[in-house]
Amino acid sequence: CLWSYSNDSNSIKVFVRVRPLTQGTGLTTDGDNNLCLKVTSPNTIRLLSKPEPRTFTYDHVADMDTSQDAVFSSVAKNIVESCMNGYNGTIFAYGQTGSGKTFTMLGPSELDNFTHELRGVIPRSFEYLFFLINREADRSKSFLCKCSFIEIYNEQIYDLLDTASASLFVRENIKKGVFVEGAVEKFVNSAAEAYQVLSMGWRNRRVASTSMNRESSRSHAVFSMSLESKESVNEVVNIRTSQLNLVDLAGSERQKDTHTEGSRLKEASSINRSLMCLGQVIMALVDVSNGKNRHICYRDSKLTFLLRDSLGGNAKTYIIANVHPGSRCFGETLSTLHFAQRAKLIKNKAVINEDTHGNVK
Amino acid sequence: MASLSNSGWRDVCDKFKNAQTLSCEESLKDPVNDPYRSKYKARELIREIHYGQRDELFTDGLCGESPPGMLTAKLAAVEFYLGVNHAETEELSAGHEHLMNCVMLLERCRVSSENVSLSIHVRNELGIMWTRRDEAEKALQFLETAEFIYQRYMKEDGSPPMDKIEYFTTEEKLLTDQERTEKFEFIYTYTKYYLAQVYKIVGETERAATYCHNTLQRLLPLKQFNRMEWALNAATLSQYYISKGQFMEGRHCLSAASVILGLAEVPSEAAAQETSEQREKNRMQSAHISRCWIKYCLNLLEDAKKLLEDNTGELDTDRQDELKRERTLGEEEEVKSRKSALLFGSEDTFDSIASLEEKVPCLFPLDFSEARAVFLVGQNHVKEAKEYFQMEGHVTDHVEILQDHSALFRTLAFFEEDLEARCKMHKRRIDMMEPVCNELNAQYYLMIRRQLMFELAEIYNEMMDLKMIRANTQADTQSLDKHSIKKINHLCSSAVKYFHMFLDSLRSPDGKFPEKMEEDVLRPALVARFRMARLYSKLICSLPSAQLENLNKALDNYTCITQYCEEHPEAAAAVETELELSKEMVELLPFKINRLKVAMVANN
Numbered sequence: 022c023l024w025s026y027s028n029d030s031n032s033i034k035v036f037v038r039v040r041p042l043t044q045g046t047g048l049t050t051d052g053d054n055n056l057c058l059k060v061t062s063p064n065t066i067r068l069l070s071k072p073e074p075r076t077f078t079y080d081h082v083a084d085m086d087t088s089q090d091a092v093f094s095s096v097a098k099n100i101v102e103s104c105m106n107g108y109n110g111t112i113f114a115y116g117q118t119g120s121g122k123t124f125t126m127l128g129p130s131e132l133d134n135f136t137h138e139l140r141g142v143i144p145r146s147f148e149y150l151f152f153l154i155n156r157e158a159d160r161s162k163s164f165l166c167k168c169s170f171i172e173i174y175n176e177q178i179y180d181l182l183d184t185a186s187a188s189l190f191v192r193e194n195i196k197k198g199v200f201v202e203g204a205v206e207k208f209v210n211s212a213a214e215a216y217q218v219l220s221m222g223w224r225n226r227r228v229a230s231t232s233m234n235r236e237s238s239r240s241h242a243v244f245s246m247s248l249e250s251k252e253s254v255n256e257v258v259n260i261r262t263s264q265l266n267l268v269d270l271a272g273s274e275r276q277k278d279t280h281t282e283g284s285r286l287k288e289a290s291s292i293n294r295s296l297m298c299l300g301q302v303i304m305a306l307v308d309v310s311n312g313k314n315r316h317i318c319y320r321d322s323k324l325t326f327l328l329r330d331s332l333g334g335n336a337k338t339y340i341i342a343n344v345h346p347g348s349r350c351f352g353e354t355l356s357t358l359h360f361a362q363r364a365k366l367i368k369n370k371a372v373i374n375e376d377t378h379g380n381v382k
Numbered sequence: 383m384a385s386l387s388n389s390g391w392r393d394v395c396d397k398f399k400n401a402q403t404l405s406c407e408e409s410l411k412d413p414v415n416d417p418y419r420s421k422y423k424a425r426e427l428i429r430e431i432h433y434g435q436r437d438e439l440f441t442d443g444l445c446g447e448s449p450p451g452m453l454t455a456k457l458a459a460v461e462f463y464l465g466v467n468h469a470e471t472e473e474l475s476a477g478h479e480h481l482m483n484c485v486m487l488l489e490r491c492r493v494s495s496e497n498v499s500l501s502i503h504v505r506n507e508l509g510i511m512w513t514r515r516d517e518a519e520k521a522l523q524f525l526e527t528a529e530f531i532y533q534r535y536m537k538e539d540g541s542p543p544m545d546k547i548e549y550f551t552t553e554e555k556l557l558t559d560q561e562r563t564e565k566f567e568f569i570y571t572y573t574k575y576y577l578a579q580v581y582k583i584v585g586e587t588e589r590a591a592t593y594c595h596n597t598l599q600r601l602l603p604l605k606q607f608n609r610m611e612w613a614l615n616a617a618t619l620s621q622y623y624i625s626k627g628q629f630m631e632g633r634h635c636l637s638a639a640s641v642i643l644g645l646a647e648v649p650s651e652a653a654a655q656e657t658s659e660q661r662e663k664n665r666m667q668s669a670h671i672s673r674c675w676i677k678y679c680l681n682l683l684e685d686a687k688k689l690l691e692d693n694t695g696e697l698d699t700d701r702q703d704e705l706k707r708e709r710t711l712g713e714e715e716e717v718k719s720r721k722s723a724l725l726f727g728s729e730d731t732f733d734s735i736a737s738l739e740e741k742v743p744c745l746f747p748l749d750f751s752e753a754r755a756v757f758l759v760g761q762n763h764v765k766e767a768k769e770y771f772q773m774e775g776h777v778t779d780h781v782e783i784l785q786d787h788s789a790l791f792r793t794l795a796f797f798e799e800d801l802e803a804r805c806k807m808h809k810r811r812i813d814m815m816e817p818v819c820n821e822l823n824a825q826y827y828l829m830i831r832r833q834l835m836f837e838l839a840e841i842y843n844e845m846m847d848l849k850m851i852r853a854n855t856q857a858d859t860q861s862l863d864k865h866s867i868k869k870i871n872h873l874c875s876s877a878v879k880y881f882h883m884f885l886d887s888l889r890s891p892d893g894k895f896p897e898k899m900e901e902d903v904l905r906p907a908l909v910a911r912f913r914m915a916r917l918y919s920k921l922i923c924s925l926p927s928a929q930l931e932n933l934n935k936a937l938d939n940y941t942c943i944t945q946y947c948e949e950h951p952e953a954a955a956a957v958e959t960e961l962e963l964s965k966e967m968v969e970l971l972p973f974k975i976n977r978l979k980v981a982m983v984a985n986n
Binding site: 107109192193194195196197198199262263299300302303304305306307313314315316317318319330 | 575578579582587590591594597598611614615617618619621622624625667670671673674676677680681684773774775776777778786789818821822823825826827
């Protein structure tokens with residue numbers, strides 16, 4: 022028959038990681054060793070909420086003792102392999118400030134030493150990608166790898182590889198898809214080179230946060246590698262491109278600024294701001310009417326627009342939700358776990374319009 | 383006021399002014415680790431005023447202009463400020479208590495010009511407070527009362543009332559009547575705006591929409607809003623109305639949006655770069671509003687089509703006559719009466735909005751010429767929108783506009799009785815979409831391409847049907863001329879080609895079909911199979927062997943559907959009719975195939 026077997030769900034996967042309880046993160050008070058959660062199996066976590074504890078289920082839950090290598094193996098290994106085969110892949114890190122996002126993605130803060138056994142998902146991804154490239158490259162097959170590194174702050178886009186540039190625009194091209202116009206692209210030939218580009222951008226991000234008042238906990242950083250492979254088979258040249266995005270999202274406790282929490286009223290402190298909010302109210306009303314052809318004038322956020330490919334369709338996406346086990350963080354942890362559950366449902370869908378009429382003759 | 387010495391009163395006024403400054407301006411600069419420092423300082427100052435006032439109050443507080451009445455109002459004002467301050471510093475229950483004290487003090491007096499504004503204000507605040515506690519019903523009570531108080535005051539008195547900042551203001555700083563009126567109208571606008579939100583929370587969408595509408599309407603004469611935002615909000619509201627089938631309201635919102643956006647001036651004193659940015663933004667918003675107009679026209683045509691079509695999707699002329707008769711009988715009247723209920727506009731925009739409205743129909747078009755009038759408005763906005771959302775730079779938006787344009791043609795074709803002309807319209811759709819579909823990067827625009835491929839397949843399918851009908855009316859198929867056969871077969875194979883492309887887009891990179899299809903592609907994929915099966919059996923072949931091959935392909939596709947639904951019973955619901963017919967065809971086709979085989983052997 023024309024339907025054959027293949028089992029490859031493209032939905033977004035979620036990996037929850039619990040950081041160890043250490044002092045000095047500002048999230049625990051000395052001597053406060055009360056935990057608000059418990060990892061009950063490799064894919065469930067129990068939150069000790071009142072009156073009833075709640076259990077959440079994810080694709081994977083990693084407890085405090087999980088090694089960096091184990092995180093890489095479950096989250097990124099498969100995505101990097103898919104990139105070699107022409108899929109786009111994205112890894113998001115989400116969680117409150119201090120929950121271990123940067124540690125998970127990069128590793129300990131002494132950035133220049135990337136052979137450290139505690140190095141994070143990103144350096145390991147570089148290594149693995151170039152390991153695969155070197156294994157596959159030969160006379161008939163060649164690879165080209167480019168990196169860019171941008172930051173989204175307050176709905177403005179900044180190039181972390183070119184600090185002199187003003188804010189940039191997201192644009193689309195019929196062949197290239199979505200791209201940031203004018204963003205610097207650096208060619209890299211090895212994991213070490215890729216890592217150098219990353220470190221430079223990361224340093225610039227820190228500089229920007231002090232000198233330009235761009236608080237990094239409020240910004241999203243997006244590191245993208247585009248991979249092009251060229252294969253000549255009997256005079257026919259096959260070119261495949263794919264993109265790997267590594268995203269450090271703004272601290273989840275900052276999301277409150279942008280999300281409407283619960284059902285709080287928007288207060289009309291100034292009439293202009295209130296008009297913005299009125300727009301949100303109306304939008305929610307329009308959204309209720311399902312299945313009707315309508316146009317919403319308000320744009321997606323820059324981040325979702327830029328990563329549209331990652332949200333459904335032909336991409337593989339992993340979200341690493343980092344949580345802190347201390348009881349002081351209960352509220353944030355709960356909202357992170359909720360977010361991670363909602364993320365499972367995100368999917369870009371293509372609504373196919375049929376010319377339905379009765380001619381099923 | 384009277385019993386206080388002048389210098390004493392001046393002190394009170396200074397305290398009050400300091401408290402205001404601390405609360406509104408200084409508090410913005412408070413450090414992160416001590417966020418309410420200024421608010422607490424302000425609270426202390428208000429408390430001091432409070433004690434002073436309480437000592438003054440030695441009567442029950444009568445009404446009107448008498449000093450004791452005024453004192454009550456002042457006391458209420460202090461309670462109000464304390465309430466808001468506590469609410470702002472996360473002490474909700476203390477805040478609630480103060481706000482309720484304010485309500486109680488004011489209750490003793492009828493709604494008078496000294497305290498009507500405060501009465502509404504305090505209820506706005508209580509509305510905010512109760513929604514913060516997730517008690518929308520309680521919030522509604524307060525806000526609805528606020529609304530009632532305003533309306534009653536305007537009916538009974540209507541003079542410019544005192545504002546809450548005037549209770550502790552020295553004589554020379556009192557507001558003018560115009561300032562008082564403006565502030566009062568603003569406070570009531572907030573009431574409307576909070577009501578809009580709370581109605582949304584409790585799920586009364588229709589009411590919420592009405593209140594959003596009210597809020598926009600009330601902002602218009604106040605001239606203190608961002609026009610671009612206003613226009614965008616009105617345009618968004620139009621989308622709510624059209625999705626509810628209220629085209630007259632939708633049209634009104636859109637006309638207002640277009641007019642107001644047209645007024646948006648670029649500030650002349652701004653820097654040159656900023657003005658160009660401003661202009662660019664204006665162009666974008668204008669294109670967005672055009673896109674809302676396109677949806678308006680499209681929905682108006684599509685809803686009219688639904689009213690007029692029979693069960694084969696063709697125009698039902700009896701229904702058409704009936705609707706035309708109904709229309710002359712009084713639909714116009716109803717529209718007039720509804721219209722008076724929702725007019726936007728201030729003195730200087732009212733006429734421009736009305737004249738723009740008159741250029742666009744809002745009743746369902748009932749024949750081709752009426753449909754064409756709606757179509758042309760839509761097409762015009764397609765042109766406008768494309769000027770900003772160009773393919774280079776805005777691929778997704780541009781393609782969405784093309785899709786709408788194609789849909790406009792599709793619905794217009796329904797009203798067209800001449801088959802040849804109908805075919806031409808469909809051809810226009812193909813010319814628009816085909817090059818785009820083939821140009822788009824398959825990896826980055828997978829979703830959009832799926833939509834385009836499916837649509838192209840359906841257009842070819844439709845055109846083939848139209849050609850078939852024409853051919854059959856001219857002569858029977860046996861004696862079809864070569865040219866017609868070629869034409870029909872070309873349309874048929876093109877439809878098959880695009881359905882095939884669509885199905886191929888579901889394959890994984892290593893070329894496998896998913897064993898179980900995602901919900902959003904399940905029906906389209908099965909329908910594509912079904913259509914392909916039918917197309918294969920329609921292909922006109924001179925060679926029996928070719929016909930045999932096509933019939934086998936048709937059978938394969940029918941079998942595919944029945945098999946899939948056997949393996950996934952839950953899929954059957956999505957393709958009920960198609961599945962039933964497929965089952966029949968799986969039974970019948972083998973006989974036909976066998977007969978053909980026998981005939982072929984006999985002929986050889």
